[in-house]
Amino acid sequence: MLLLLAAACVVALVLLLYMVSPLISPKPLKLPGAHVVVTGGSSGIGKCVAIECYKQGAFITLIARNESKLLQTKKEIEKYSVNDKQVVLCISVDVSKDYGHVENVLKQAQEKLGPVDMLINCAGTAITGKFEDLEVSCFERLMAVNYLGSVYPSYAVIATMKERRMGRIVFVSSQAGQLGLFGYTAYSPTKFALRGFAEALQMEVKPYNIYVTVAYPPDTDTPGFAEESKTKPLETKLISETSSVCQAEQVARVLVKDAIQGNFNSFMGSDGYMLSILTSGMSPVTSITEALQQVVCMGIFRIIGLFYLGSFDSIVRRCMIQREKSENTDKTK
Ligand SMILES: NC(=O)C1=CN([C@@H]2O[C@H](COP(=O)(O)OP(=O)(O)OC[C@H]3O[C@@H](n4cnc5c(N)ncnc54)[C@H](OP(=O)(O)O)[C@@H]3O)[C@@H](O)[C@H]2O)C=CC1
C-alpha cells in the first residue's frame, strides 16, 4: 500500500515537472549595448520599434528598400541617443527577393556592430480586396514579403545566435493572423504562416536560450495603413472598426517589452487579449499566470467570439444586399 502511494507520488511529481518546465520564464535581454536589427525600420511600426530600442541604449541596424527614407529615419532616431557611442546603421535591401543578398548585408552589419542580439521582422505590406478582385500575383507577392521576408533574415542570424546561446527573434503578425476576415484572403495567410513558423522555430531554439515572439497588432496608424485604407472594401472597414486604431509608438512599446522578456505572444488591448487566449492552441507559454488564464478563460472567450462572428456575418450580408440593390437600380436606369 505504502509502495503504491510512493509510486503515485513519484508519478505525480514527474507529471508536475513536465507541466511546469515549459512555464519557466526566460531571463530578460539587456538592451543597453545590444545590436538590434529592425527590418521595415524606416516607417510605421518598425520605425517606432527602432526608436524604442535606441532609447534603451541599443545599437540599431535599419533594413528597408528606399535609401532616402532610411537616411531620413536614421536622423530622426539619432535624436533619441542616450550615449555618444550609439550607432544607427542603414541597409537598403529587399528582404523578400534573394536570400544570398540578405545574408551578405547581415554579415556586413554584424562586422560593424557585432552579432545580432535581437532581430525584429517588421517589413511587410497589406493588400485588401475581395478574393476575385485581387490579382493572382498579389498572393505570391504578399507571401514573399510578409513570410519569406521574415524567414530569410532569421535564417541569416540563427547560427550565430545558437553559437552564442542567446538571442531574440520577433515576427510581426497581425490580428488578421489570428482570424481570417473579409478582404484579407491574400494577407491573412501570410500572417498565419508566421505563427506556424515561429512555433516550430521556438521549439528548436529554446534549449539554446533563444526566444521567439509573435506580435499581433490591431489596425495601427502608419503610412502603410493609410495606403491600405485607400482601397479597402467597405466590409473590411466596418469589421475592422470593431477594434480601435492604435498608435505605432504604443504597439512598439508593448512589442519591445514582450521581446525583451521572451514572451511568445505579444498583443494589445482587450480584444487583443481575448484573441491571444482564444488562439493560444498549442503555442508555447512563458509564465504560469499566462497558462492559467488560457485554461480558465478559453471557453468564455469562445462564447464572446461567437457574438463577434455573428456581427461580422451580418455586416457582410447587409453590404451584399445593399450592393445588389444599387446594381439593380443602375440596371433599371
Ligand atoms: N499598420 C497596421 O495596421 C498593421 C501592420 N501590421 C504589420 O506590421 C508591419 C509594419 O507595418 P506598417 O508599419 O504599417 O508598414 P509601413 O508600410 O508603414 O512600413 C513598412 C516598412 O517595411 C519596409 N518594407 C516593405 N517591403 C519591404 C521589402 N520587400 N524589403 C525590405 N523592406 C520592406 C518599408 O520600407 P521600403 O518600402 O522602403 O522597403 C517600410 O520600412 C507589417 O508587417 C504589417 O503587416 C500588423 C498589424 C497592423
Ligand SMILES: CCCCCCCCCCCCCCCC(=O)[C@@H](N)CO
Ligand atoms: C473574443 C474575440 C474577440 C475578437 C475581436 C476581433 C476584432 C477583429 C478586428 C480585426 C482587425 C484587423 C486588423 C488587421 C490589421 C492589419 O494587419 C492591417 N491593418 C495591416 O496593415
